[in-house]
Amino acid sequence: MDLDLQRRRRRAVLAGLTAAVLMGTAACGGSDDGGGGSADGLPKTIKLVSVNPTTGVVAFAGNAANQGYQLAIQEINDSDLLEGSQLELELVDTRSEPQTAAQEATTAIADSEVAAIFGSVSSNEAIAMSPLLQQRGLPVIYTQAGSDGVVVGDYTWRATPLMSSYYPILSRYVEEQGFSSLGVLYTSATPTLQEVGSETVPQMAEDLGIEITASIDIPATTQDYSAPISQVLESEPDAVVALLVGAANVTVMQQLRQAGYTGPVLGNSGASAGNLVPAGADGADMVWPVDFNFQQTAESSQAFVEAYRAEYGEDPLNYAAEAYDAAWFLARSIAAAGSADREAIKDAMVTQAEETFDGALGEGLSWEDGTIVVPGVVVRWTGEGEELLYEGTGEA
Known part of the structure; x- marks a missing residue:
């Protein structure tokens, strides 16, 4: 009982802190509602889908990403960001197969209740998904998928910096x-x-x-x-x-x-x-x-680490941190749009990307050509665990 109470308390505190910081950041660009009007146009439930491998060769990344999405959505739903509307997340497994990823993307496109999706961590799968999603106008945010052909237009985004x-x-x-x-x-x-x-x-x-x-x-x-x-x-x-x-x-x-x-x-x-x-x-x-290590020192990163540990009883991986920031970026965009309409969300994402923000991946984060920009950190495996050697500065 004590652990459960502590978990709820930490989650509530972080949700309040994060919502305040992120809403404040969004408001810096103009009016108090971020330029998207009120949330009167939002339905009671907003459906999202994570199209990710939870079995197969890259399942370790897909499963960790899903935990990051789920934590963020719990916090978003507990906050007042969407003024009473709730995000609902469906998880589907690509089985680490590009053909399955494309099929699941097509299914999501055809479901008018789906407002946006989180795309596969696999570059090969993402490349199979993106042309369909861009052409049919369904917003998608990827993590990890770092190759060319993933971000192909203003409906496609990537919350992982290019490794290069x-x-x-x-x-x-x-x-x-x-x-x-x-x-x-x-x-x-x-x-x-x-x-x-x-x-x-x-x-x-x-x-x-x-x-x-x-x-x-x-x-x-x-x-x-x-x-x-x-x-x-x-x-x-x-x-x-x-x-x-x-x-x-x-x-x-x-x-x-x-x-x-x-x-x-x-x-x-x-x-x-x-x-x-x-x-x-x-x-x-x-x-x-x-792009992330649980030992990095940014206040927003450590707030995420604390909440993740409280929820899952373990240190977060970079895949979870990326997904967490992706979910908050999407939620801020939906709030700014004041609508679950796909095109309205897309337009709001473009506007939100003009602002810097603090998140799990660090402080002063930004977007460039649809991809998040992060200084990164360097770690060493000691034989027993990861040792943080140093953090990037963001300087060229």
């Missing part, structure tokens, strides 16, 4: 470690990691004046990385970059150690979510940039 935009904050770590060369392994399983491996990392190396000794594009179907690891290590780099998806990070870390490599490994946010736990000591010293 914040990955270079690893430059500080590379310089501090005194690396003069990097060997790169990257998977073609996702467009995001392919871009970071083939373009972002080489550009970072060029900017730092260091050498790329080897760069190997690993086919998506690869399960044994020993051969490409041998090729990279034969080039004798000071450090290895390994850009893989989810559990594949465990395999590559174990095989790197088995091959005799003992140094740090530069990874990506796919190593988050506790994915390195099965690697044991072999996983230690993988370092990566990410």
Whole structure:
């Protein structure tokens, strides 16, 4: 009973604080109601759908995102943001299949009661969804899906910064470690990691004046990385970059150690979510940039962390933080529109995106071309947990 009371109390306090901050931010752009009029046009219930993988290869991200959406919607419904209207969230599983994602998007489009949706964390699924949603005029906010072809118009949004935009904050770590060369392994399983491996990392190396000794594009179907690891290590780099998806990070870390490599490994946010736990000591010293870590110091981030812990009894992952901010952005847009009409919500999203805001991902957040902009943080896996090394500043 005490835990339940504490959970409700924390949620209520955070909801009040967050609503006050976010409503105040929205009001800065003009009239007290954010330029969208009153909420008289809002129905009693506003239906939203999360179209996300809850089974399959990226289910760990889809499930975490859904928890972020659910927490935010509880707080929004407990607040006065929508003046008595309630958000209702339906969860559907894409099974990590682009065809299923497209089918679910089509189903949502056909349901006139659906005001907007939250799109898949998978780039491949998002690319299958976006043309349909843009053409038929259903607002969607994605998280994670970081490739081209996701944000294709003003109905499509992404509450995750492009990995290529914040990955270079690893430059500080590379310089501090005194690396003069990097060997790169990257998977073609996702467009995001392919871009970071083939373009972002080489550009970072060029900017730092260091050498790329080897760069190997690993086919998506690869399960044994020993051969490409041998090729990279034969080039004798000071450090290895390994850009893989989810559990594949465990395999590559174990095989790197088995091959005799003992140094740090530069990874990506796919190593988050506790994915390195099965690697044991072999996983230690993988370092990566990410848009959120539960240890970051922004007041709005820590308020989210406290509420998430109270609700779920665990630390939030970046996928949950992104979803939380996406839900609040959508709710502010609906409030500003004063309507559950899809076009009105779309127009309000465009206006809301002109304002900065504080959220789970940090303070002074903004939007650029439909995608959120976040400085990011750098973390290291110690073998037992994530250690926050430093936070980005937002400076170029």
